[in-house]
Amino acid sequence: MMRLKYRQAVYQHSDKVNEPLLVELDQRSRLPPTVPDGLGGGVDVPAHLARVCSPRLPAISELSVVRHYVRLSQMNFGVDNGSYPLGSCTMKYNPKIDDVVAGLHGFSMLHPAQDELSVQGALRVIWELQLFLIELTGMDAITLQPAAGSQGEFVGMLVTKAYFKESGELDKRRKVLIPETAHGSNFASAAMAGFEVVPVPMRDGEVDMASFRALCDDRVAAFMATVPNTLGLFEQRILEISDAVHACGGLMYFDGANMNALIGVVKPAQLGFDIAHLNLHKTFSTPHGGGGPGAGPVAVKKHLADYLPLPRLRKSEDGSYTWDYASRRSIGRVREGFGNFGVLLRAYTYIRTLGLEGLRQAARDSVLVSNYAAKRLSQVYSLPFGGKPRKHEFVISSKPTGKRAFDIAKHILKWGYAPTIYFPQLVDEALMIEFTESETKREVDEYIQGLLDAAKSDLTSDPNNTSVDRLDEVRAAREPKLTWRDLGCVEP
Amino acid sequence: MPEPEADSFSHPYLGLTPDDREEMLRELGISSVDELFSDIPVKSEFHGLPEPASEAEVYRELFNLSLENSNCMEHPCFLGGYHIHYVPAVVQKIAERSEFLTSYTPYQPEISQGLLQALFEYQSLMAELTALDVVNASHYTYGTSLGEAAHMAHRVTGRRKIVVCGAVNPERLEVLKTYAFGRDLSVVECGHDGESGEANLEEALSELDSDTAMVYAESPNYFGVIEPRLGELAEEAHRRGSLFCQGFDTISLAIFRPPGEVGADIAVGEGVGAYPSYGGPTLGVFAVRREYVRSMPGRVVGATVDRSGRRGFVITLQTREQHIRKEKATSNITTNSAILALQSAVYIALMGYEGLKRLALTVLSNTKYTQRRISEVKGVVSPRFKGFSYQDFVVEGKINASVFKQSLRSRGVLGPTQINYMGGSGWLVGVNELITPKHVDLLVECLKESVEV
Numbered sequence: 001m002m003r004l005k006y007r008q009a010v011y012q013h014s015d016k017v018n019e020p021l022l023v024e025l026d027q028r029s030r031l032p033p034t035v036p037d038g039l040g041g042g043v044d045v046p047a048h049l050a051r052v053c054s055p056r057l058p059a060i061s062e063l064s065v066v067r068h069y070v071r072l073s074q075m076n077f078g079v080d081n082g083s084y085p086l087g088s089c090t091m092k093y094n095p096k097i098d099d100v101v102a103g104l105h106g107f108s109m110l111h112p113a114q115d116e117l118s119v120q121g122a123l124r125v126i127w128e129l130q131l132f133l134i135e136l137t138g139m140d141a142i143t144l145q146p147a148a149g150s151q152g153e154f155v156g157m158l159v160t161k162a163y164f165k166e167s168g169e170l171d172k173r174r175k176v177l178i179p180e181t182a183h184g185s186n187f188a189s190a191a192m193a194g195f196e197v198v199p200v201p202m203r204d205g206e207v208d209m210a211s212f213r214a215l216c217d218d219r220v221a222a223f224m225a226t227v228p229n230t231l232g233l234f235e236q237r238i239l240e241i242s243d244a245v246h247a248c249g250g251l252m253y254f255d256g257a258n259m260n261a262l263i264g265v266v267k268p269a270q271l272g273f274d275i276a277h278l279n280l281h282k283t284f285s286t287p288h289g290g291g292g293p294g295a296g297p298v299a300v301k302k303h304l305a306d307y308l309p310l311p312r313l314r315k316s317e318d319g320s321y322t323w324d325y326a327s328r329r330s331i332g333r334v335r336e337g338f339g340n341f342g343v344l345l346r347a348y349t350y351i352r353t354l355g356l357e358g359l360r361q362a363a364r365d366s367v368l369v370s371n372y373a374a375k376r377l378s379q380v381y382s383l384p385f386g387g388k389p390r391k392h393e394f395v396i397s398s399k400p401t402g403k404r405a406f407d408i409a410k411h412i413l414k415w416g417y418a419p420t421i422y423f424p425q426l427v428d429e430a431l432m433i434e435f436t437e438s439e440t441k442r443e444v445d446e447y448i449q450g451l452l453d454a455a456k457s458d459l460t461s462d463p464n465n466t467s468v469d470r471l472d473e474v475r476a477a478r479e480p481k482l483t484w485r486d487l488g489c490v491e492p
Numbered sequence: 493m494p495e496p497e498a499d500s501f502s503h504p505y506l507g508l509t510p511d512d513r514e515e516m517l518r519e520l521g522i523s524s525v526d527e528l529f530s531d532i533p534v535k536s537e538f539h540g541l542p543e544p545a546s547e548a549e550v551y552r553e554l555f556n557l558s559l560e561n562s563n564c565m566e567h568p569c570f571l572g573g574y575h576i577h578y579v580p581a582v583v584q585k586i587a588e589r590s591e592f593l594t595s596y597t598p599y600q601p602e603i604s605q606g607l608l609q610a611l612f613e614y615q616s617l618m619a620e621l622t623a624l625d626v627v628n629a630s631h632y633t634y635g636t637s638l639g640e641a642a643h644m645a646h647r648v649t650g651r652r653k654i655v656v657c658g659a660v661n662p663e664r665l666e667v668l669k670t671y672a673f674g675r676d677l678s679v680v681e682c683g684h685d686g687e688s689g690e691a692n693l694e695e696a697l698s699e700l701d702s703d704t705a706m707v708y709a710e711s712p713n714y715f716g717v718i719e720p721r722l723g724e725l726a727e728e729a730h731r732r733g734s735l736f737c738q739g740f741d742t743i744s745l746a747i748f749r750p751p752g753e754v755g756a757d758i759a760v761g762e763g764v765g766a767y768p769s770y771g772g773p774t775l776g777v778f779a780v781r782r783e784y785v786r787s788m789p790g791r792v793v794g795a796t797v798d799r800s801g802r803r804g805f806v807i808t809l810q811t812r813e814q815h816i817r818k819e820k821a822t823s824n825i826t827t828n829s830a831i832l833a834l835q836s837a838v839y840i841a842l843m844g845y846e847g848l849k850r851l852a853l854t855v856l857s858n859t860k861y862t863q864r865r866i867s868e869v870k871g872v873v874s875p876r877f878k879g880f881s882y883q884d885f886v887v888e889g890k891i892n893a894s895v896f897k898q899s900l901r902s903r904g905v906l907g908p909t910q911i912n913y914m915g916g917s918g919w920l921v922g923v924n925e926l927i928t929p930k931h932v933d934l935l936v937e938c939l940k941e942s943v944e945v
Contacts, residue, residue, distance in 0.1 A: 038857020075606035113571040476808040
């Protein structure tokens with residue numbers, strides 16, 4: 001088999017420093033770029049309002065700036081460099097047409113305070129995307145405002161809070177049940193909304209029904225689940241769970257970060273969920289940008305629609321769109337503007353190019369490839385809760401190999417592979433792998449071979465093909481150096 | 493249309509061919525992908541979703557749709573509240589680099605040094621501009637940074653009251669209130685001086701008490717007025733054991749007193765170097781004094797060394813974060829605005845201190861010029877608030893709103909917008925370095941047509 005070897009760019013400035021920091025590139029006497037002259041001539045800033053200490057910002061020529069960042073880009077790795085099967089993150093191909101559309105000036109240069117009449121084209125995209133996502137989740141109403149999945153969770157929890165506040169039950173309903181197999185953000189989001197978080201233990205990788213039943217009572221505000229869960233398993237008794245939660249008067253929350261397994265296959269509403277968020281930067285392929293931006297729309301059933309953030313988009317009889325700011329019950333805004341429109345545009349373009357058929361095939365392929373790789377890797381690694389089909393991702397443990405997941409992760413960087421490790425914390429020495437539908441069989445086979453080889457290799461000197469060697473993360477946390485001033489690069 | 497044969501669908505975005513799928517099924521010893529979904533109790537039907545379409549068709553349609561919008565580069569724009577500046581071509585080109593754009597959160601730092609260093613530099617540049625010690629690697633927006641600041645102040649002080657002083661952007665205020673609802677905090681609003689538009693300090697001070705977690709003010713405020721007495725406010729807040737948080741405009745920090753110089757504990761603001769894209773994505777800056785670093789929400793990048801002693805960068809202080817600390821985390825934030833942090837850094841690197849200063853002075857000059865020109869219109873007061881203003885200002889007069897809006901629309905002018913405030917209503921005008929005398933002429937004409945004498 002052909003095997004790609006990867007060696008990352010190194011621009012070595014000295015023994016101790018690769019590419020210098022901007023402040024080390026300072027060309028002090030350089031004049032700044034030209035900006036337009038003021039129309040009103042010079043204006044003095046009154047002394048009591050004026051800045052006293054000068055900030056230490058470098059002055060650098062344009063080419064030097066360009067080179068600095070091009071070099072830094074070559075010291076980085078993205079989906080466009082190679083396969084990136086980072087579990088839980090859905091690093092699929094980000095189609096270039098989506099970026100081109102988002103960059104059209106008729107979209108990118110719209111001011112959020114513009115009159116609705118001047119942005120009808122943009123509003124139509126938002127409207128249609130809302131309809132698509134409502135259909136895919138099976139819900140009745142949606143907000144595209146949340147800027148990321150976590151913010152979507154926060155919105156869902158605030159909607160829950162407002163709903164029970166209105167019904168007069170909030171004092172009683174303080175608990176949010178969250179399976180141990182959920183994302184960490186679920187716990188944090190419920191806490192941010194002021195709820196008491198109650199973890200639900202698992203059994204065989206799914207919710208332990210006996211524990212769940214013991215916890216499910218009329219003090220429950222919501223059951224918040226990541227589906228499929230962080231082990232890549234579908235909760236097979238989800239209908240039973242949602243019936244029980246509803247019987248207690250609670251709401252069902254669907255964390256859709258893992259929706260890539262289910263898109264076009266099943267609607268969360270039909271699994272009994274009342275609220276669902278989606279991660280457009282995962283399932284709908286918008287680029288992660290090194291950590292953001294994302295978009296985390298929240299869809300809800302009819303009885304919760306009035307609680308969604310404002311404003312909400314309305315379509316008039318004449319076909320025009322307007323923002324509606326009137327709802328007594330809304331939780332209010334969760335950000336300025338109307339959502340991460342640039343991200344929404346990309347997701348809309350993605351849905352239009354793939355269509356329902358393509359979305360469904362993507363889900364099926366992501367699941368197929370995940371089961372295929374899990375099976376092959378289970379010859380050497382252990383696959384907890386074997387025998388159950390995986391969904392779009394799977395978790396293996398390196399324990400049988402006698403190697404630490406950490407060392408394996410550093411070793412396989414030599415092919416550019418960066419897996420998620422030690423998550424979920426439920427599995428010892430966990431490696432969490434998610435190929436997505438984008439990779440070819442050859443890429444998948446190469447990755448599998450890499451992991452199989454790693455189990456037999458000496459890993460102690462890895463990585464040695466990246467722009468730096470293994471980094472001391474403990475030292476970074478012990479004496480935090482968070483700016484170039486902390487590093488002593490500028491005089492105090 | 494008959495259902496297509498299962499798993500025969502091919503598309504440029506999909507890696508597997510029908511043959512690959514067959515081979516994988518054989519390895520798994522099953523005959524259909526359906527078997528992998530046998531654990532799902534429901535199979536849904538979908539209606540109203542699009543058919544697959546070619547890139548060419550979709551592009552043409554969306555290109556034409558984009559032309560139905562009036563954009564703020566083509567049209568004179570006097571919208572305030574959210575600030576647009578020219579984005580140098582370098583910034584756009586660097587942000588498009590695939591190695592950055594298609595990368596994930598750098599959890600494996602050795603292979604992600606480029607982005608980590610860029611974020612470290614962003615933190616350093618913003619720390620210089622705000623004159624504070626620590627800046628995190630970004631939040632979603634200015635307003636969500638503010639919401640997180642309130643949660644942080646509650647965490648640090650154990651108190652529940654947030655005092656908002658003076659004219660604060662109403663959208664941001666709403667975001668603050670939404671976040672406050674989450675942690676059951678109360679938000680108390682204190683007004684502005686009717687003449688100057690500056691925060692009414694006496695009113696704010698009377699609200700400070702032993703349950704006050706945080707005092708917040710913006711400068712420039714919603715009326716564009718630079719708040720002159722933030723130092724006093726910060727001092728009084730500290731005297732009562734509360735934190736002081738200042739909202740700021742990034743570019744204006746080159747000429748006005750930054751949060752660190754007035755004694756702020758937290759500062760929140762907006763990024764630079766990106767076009768507005770109808771309001772998002774954007775970036776929320778979050779800066780704090782060093783003593784609060786471990787209570788700070790959000791991701792942060794720190795410097796360290798590798799095995800051979802070479803400088804390198806990692807995400808650090810992660811035990812504050814949700815994937816480790818769960819419900820005890822300092823925030824639920826995961827995805828942030830990393831690529832916009834990179835854009836902000838490239839922008840500031842290109843401009844340098846001198847460049848930012850010149851730009852801020854141009855905006856200031858254009859503010860005064862536009863104010864003066866509008867004040868020549870009979871029946872219009874410009875600026876309505878007499879405090880020293882920058883970028884935004886309010887005009888008031890007997891302006892017929894519908895005539896004015898129609899007049900602006902017919903001349904292709906975007907904004908200003910009508911706003912209400914204590915004791916009246918007016919129009920919020922925003923300027924930047926892109927306006928020309930011709931643009932201002934148009935605005936003045938529109939006003940003249942709309943004033944009721």
